Amino acid sequence: MTPVSTDLDRRFRAAAAREHLLDVAYDLVDTPIGALLVAATDRGLCRIAYDADPERELDLLARVFGLRVLRSPVPIDPARRQLDEYFAGKRQRFDLDVDLALQADFNRRVLRELSRVPYGDVVTYGELAMRAARPRAARAVGTVMNRNPLPIVLPCHRVIGSNGKLVGYGGGLHRKEALLRLEGALL
Amino acid sequence: MTLPPFERFYDEHREEIYAFLVRRLGRGRAEDAFQETFLRALRAYPKLRHGEHLRAWAYTIASRIAIDEHRRPRADAELPELEALDGRPAFAQLEHLADELPPTERAAVVLRYGYDLDYADIGAALGSNATAARQAASAGIRRLRRKEVQ
Numbered sequence: 001m002t003p004v005s006t007d008l009d010r011r012f013r014a015a016a017a018r019e020h021l022l023d024v025a026y027d028l029v030d031t032p033i034g035a036l037l038v039a040a041t042d043r044g045l046c047r048i049a050y051d052a053d054p055e056r057e058l059d060l061l062a063r064v065f066g067l068r069v070l071r072s073p074v075p076i077d078p079a080r081r082q083l084d085e086y087f088a089g090k091r092q093r094f095d096l097d098v099d100l101a102l103q104a105d106f107n108r109r110v111l112r113e114l115s116r117v118p119y120g121d122v123v124t125y126g127e128l129a130m131r132a133a134r135p136r137a138a139r140a141v142g143t144v145m146n147r148n149p150l151p152i153v154l155p156c157h158r159v160i161g162s163n164g165k166l167v168g169y170g171g172g173l174h175r176k177e178a179l180l181r182l183e184g185a186l187l
Numbered sequence: 188m189t190l191p192p193f194e195r196f197y198d199e200h201r202e203e204i205y206a207f208l209v210r211r212l213g214r215g216r217a218e219d220a221f222q223e224t225f226l227r228a229l230r231a232y233p234k235l236r237h238g239e240h241l242r243a244w245a246y247t248i249a250s251r252i253a254i255d256e257h258r259r260p261r262a263d264a265e266l267p268e269l270e271a272l273d274g275r276p277a278f279a280q281l282e283h284l285a286d287e288l289p290p291t292e293r294a295a296v297v298l299r300y301g302y303d304l305d306y307a308d309i310g311a312a313l314g315s316n317a318t319a320a321r322q323a324a325s326a327g328i329r330r331l332r333r334k335e336v337q
Binding site: 001002003004008009011012015016019021022058059061062066067068069070071 | 190191192193194195197201202205206209214218221222225226229230232233
């Protein structure tokens with residue numbers, strides 16, 4: 001039996017995305033802090049996951065965005081390129097469309113404020129709550145950070161406790177530390 | 188049975204669908220037909236209501252594309268035997284006729300008499316074997332005959 005060649009497989013996956021037949025495309029992106037599963041809809045980047053269990057992720061993406069989920073590297077290439085540059089210290093801002101359509105209003109507002117926290121800077125949960133015009137919602141902001149669908153690109157690693165402690169990170173504190181160190185915010 | 192994410196459907200069926208297309212069309216033409224099969228499946232995927240008989244469904248799409256490929260003359264490919272298809276294609280008439288059969292019998296009848304698949308392929312498509320496929324096809328035909336008499 002002739003197996004499906006890598007090239008044929010690659011061509012099909014590219015064609016599916018090119019013809020806009022996918023609800024979500026995803027691929028794995030290697031970085032110095034581990035492989036990331038990166039997913040995008042036609043509107044933009046919709047998910048970045050650390051330590052992803054592919055089967056679980058597939059089900060989750062299908063449930064949230066639609067059944068036509070396919071591993072397809074081409075739509076992920078811009079994110080891959082920018083992540084590579086970021087980890088090489090050659091990029092401080094991501095220039096990528098993001099799809100936050102399915103986020104609740106409050107979450108979207110907080111994530112938008114988060115995206116404005118500059119490279120190399122840090123902000124406390126309380127400050128971020130203030131910037132999102134909800135000064136008493138520091139704890140809720142913490143929850144939004146914890147569920148950030150696009151870590152790194154939406155820099156929740158730049159949000160720390162009011163006592164200066166790193167507090168927590170969805171991908172593990174060692175990663176938050178590594179990212180802040182890369183950005184020169186931690187010595 | 189709920190529909191799986193497309194990646195899982197593709198992953199499960201791509202090898203056998205490709206092998207089937209290679210048998211039907213030769214390797215030269217199988218690649219395009221393979222891509223077209225799964226693109227067509229993607230287009231139709233949101234309309235599926237459940238995850239049953241996905242394999243037979245994939246074979247049905249692949250068979251249809253293989254028939255279209257047969258009809259399309261191409262100078263550079265070695266052509267498998269081409270039977271004459273006059274007027275309305277057999278599979279179109281059959282699909283309609285067989286609409287009311289139970290799913291397995293329907294798939295067996297359509298794949299056998301509409302697409303001229305052999306029982307081994309049909310068995311593979313239905314997740315059983317050649318004998319079971321033959322039985323399902325003849326049970327379907329008997330049922331259609333009874334309906335005709337009524």
